[in-house]
Amino acid sequence: MQVTDVVTQPIDGQKPGTSGLRKKTRVFMGPHYLENFVQCIFDGIGGAAGKTFVLGGDGRFFNKRAAQVILRMAAANGAARVIVGRDALLSTPAASHLIRLNKTDGGIIMSASHNPGGEDEDFGVKFNMPNGGPAPEAVTNAMFARTKEITSYKILEAQDVDISTVGETTLADMKVSVVDPVADYADLMETLFDFDAIRAMIAGGFRISFDAMCAITGPYGVEIIENRLGAPKGTVVHGTPLPDFGGMHPDPNPTWAHELMDTMNGPDAPDFGAASDGDGDRNMIVGPRVYVSPSDSLAVLAANAHLAKGYTAGLAGVARSMPTSAAADRVAEKLGLPCYETPTGWKFFGNLMDDDRVTLCGEESFGTGSNHVREKDGLWAVLMWLNILAVRKMSVAEVMADHWATYGRNYYSRHDFEAIESDKADAMISALRARLADLPGQTVHGLTVTAADDYAYHDPVDGSVSEHQGVRVIFEGGARFVIRLSGTGTSGATMRLYLEALETDPTNFAQDPQAALAPIIAAAHEIAQISAHTGRDRPDVTT
Numbered sequence: 115m116q117v118t119d120v121v122t123q124p125i126d127g128q129k130p131g132t133s134g135l136r137k138k139t140r141v142f143m144g145p146h147y148l149e150n151f152v153q154c155i156f157d158g159i160g161g162a163a164g165k166t167f168v169l170g171g172d173g174r175f176f177n178k179r180a181a182q183v184i185l186r187m188a189a190a191n192g193a194a195r196v197i198v199g200r201d202a203l204l205s206t207p208a209a210s211h212l213i214r215l216n217k218t219d220g221g222i223i224m225s226a227s228h229n230p231g232g233e234d235e236d237f238g239v240k241f242n243m244p245n246g247g248p249a250p251e252a253v254t255n256a257m258f259a260r261t262k263e264i265t266s267y268k269i270l271e272a273q274d275v276d277i278s279t280v281g282e283t284t285l286a287d288m289k290v291s292v293v294d295p296v297a298d299y300a301d302l303m304e305t306l307f308d309f310d311a312i313r314a315m316i317a318g319g320f321r322i323s324f325d326a327m328c329a330i331t332g333p334y335g336v337e338i339i340e341n342r343l344g345a346p347k348g349t350v351v352h353g354t355p356l357p358d359f360g361g362m363h364p365d366p367n368p369t370w371a372h373e374l375m376d377t378m379n380g381p382d383a384p385d386f387g388a389a390s391d392g393d394g395d396r397n398m399i400v401g402p403r404v405y406v407s408p409s410d411s412l413a414v415l416a417a418n419a420h421l422a423k424g425y426t427a428g429l430a431g432v433a434r435s436m437p438t439s440a441a442a443d444r445v446a447e448k449l450g451l452p453c454y455e456t457p458t459g460w461k462f463f464g465n466l467m468d469d470d471r472v473t474l475c476g477e478e479s480f481g482t483g484s485n486h487v488r489e490k491d492g493l494w495a496v497l498m499w500l501n502i503l504a505v506r507k508m509s510v511a512e513v514m515a516d517h518w519a520t521y522g523r524n525y526y527s528r529h530d531f532e533a534i535e536s537d538k539a540d541a542m543i544s545a546l547r548a549r550l551a552d553l554p555g556q557t558v559h560g561l562t563v564t565a566a567d568d569y570a571y572h573d574p575v576d577g578s579v580s581e582h583q584g585v586r587v588i589f590e591g592g593a594r595f596v597i598r599l600s601g602t603g604t605s606g607a608t609m610r611l612y613l614e615a616l617e618t619d620p621t622n623f624a625q626d627p628q629a630a631l632a633p634i635i636a637a638a639h640e641i642a643q644i645s646a647h648t649g650r651d652r653p654d655v656t657t
């Protein structure tokens with residue numbers, strides 16, 4: 115088998131975003147596109163020689179072919195071993211776990227997360243570090259710098275490796291270990307949660323519906339919820355991962371997981387509903403006719419984590435992304451826990467977890483997780499909820515009511531305006547930034563601005579600074595809105611408007627969040643001049 119140095123040239127736009135490089139699948143399938151980026155990953159981490167990597171993806175279109183290319187390139191670049199999920203499948207949290215468990219030099223995850231899959235949809239590649247977490251900006255910047263100067267890449271000329279059966283094989287001098295994608299992850303979950311208590315609750319008639327949305331968590335859900343916890347067959351819905359996710363948009367929110375929402379709002383709703391996303395790191399939690407907002411879910415988990423066996427010692431601290439509501443902060447304050455605010459994106463939590471400053475982390479974008487891995491983890495959140503319900507013997511609605519009674523209710527919503535022309539979105543943000551200094555003291559729709567800034571993060575562990583992480587405008591009484599542009603979209607710009615207001619009067623806890631937030635929504639539109647800049651009056655997706 116021969117290593118070839120293929121002559122190439124830089125390809126524009128290979129800058130990793132919030133979570134790796136995401137592009138249309140056809141772009142990734144274009145000449146040298148994947149190969150260039152993979153070579154730049156290896157170059158950006160100081161080469162692959164002698165190293166061990168984990169490789170897997172969410173099973174979307176091009177997943178298997180890309181895996182074969184990456185294996186040949188790893189071998190050509192001198193990697194010692196690649197641990198690959200059978201059929202190149204691994205959920206993102208399972209990949210993070212395998213990277214840590216096997217003390218590897220990192221891993222390559224093929225996924226565009228919750229973006230639709232298929233030949234005409236999205237594909238993505240990201241690199242995770244030896245700690246199991248997404249590469250930090252210093253590393254992705256080094257990769258990006260290489261994409262602008264690359265002249266050749268190394269690839270082995272070889273047949274496809276058989277990765278359809280668990281076992282050891284080789285590719286030239288490189289070992290290829292094909293592993294069961296689920297087993298190690300499921301074992302980890304058993305160390306964190308009281309499976310006996312959950313099993314007893316299920317045996318007592320507690321009914322669950324878990325929607326895997328034809329994406330990667332199907333096999334994980336079947337093994338853990340049905341096989342190990344004893345839930346009846348059919349508890350996992352849409353459980354077979356498909357290259358196009360069966361045409362579903364595997365993003366667990368009320369808009370895209372509408373089938374689950376219909377079930378949970380229906381006459382014979384199960385006791386607990388949950389969904390996960392394309393690569394298994396997101397989650398949505400629903401009770402019969404109760405939707406748990408992700409910000410609230412993080413707060414509930416923080417308040418109750420000590421009930422699960424992996425967390426009985428209590429939490430070191432809690433972290434949330436800046437646009438996530440302050441519900442978790444209120445729990446942290448009451449429990450006397452350190453609480454951190456970071457920019458959007460899981461990569462910012464890694465340092466805090468590695469430094470033992472926090473145990474739980476979460477984002478409003480349906481992401482919650484803990485230091486058991488260095489990614490957010492959809493099934494972990496589902497199991498944590500089930501463990502809490504099993505111990506507290508309460509319904510989802512009762513847990514929420516009790517939580518709000520104790521901590522108050524942070525009404526919260528995110529409005530997404532999708533596929534805006536990029537120059538219009540940029541102009542809107544620039545105009546807003548230019549006005550920030552003048553905003554304090556102004557009253558808009560009855561709300562007086564107390565502070566307005568362009569959020570910058572100073573990492574307390576490594577001292578790095580990340581600027582321009584979202585514009586935030588705070589009103590008297592603590593209500594606020596945040597505006598930022600998405601870093602994961604693949605066409606045009608997506609503007610995200612995050613809205614929050616704290617309510618402490620229990621007689622006001624039963625409002626519809628959109629109604630409770632109406633004045634802040636109006637003020638945000640007015641201040642940011644959303645319609646004038648983008649021509650949009652209403653969001654495409656509301657969560």
Ligand code: G1P
Nearest residue numbers: 132133459460477479600601602
């Ligand atoms: C989105 C979410 C963010 C999450 C990321 C990856 O990024 O908003 O919280 O970490 O997906 O799942 P965005 O598109 O906003 O940059």
Ligand code: ZN
Nearest residue numbers: 227228393395
């Ligand atoms: Zn995801």
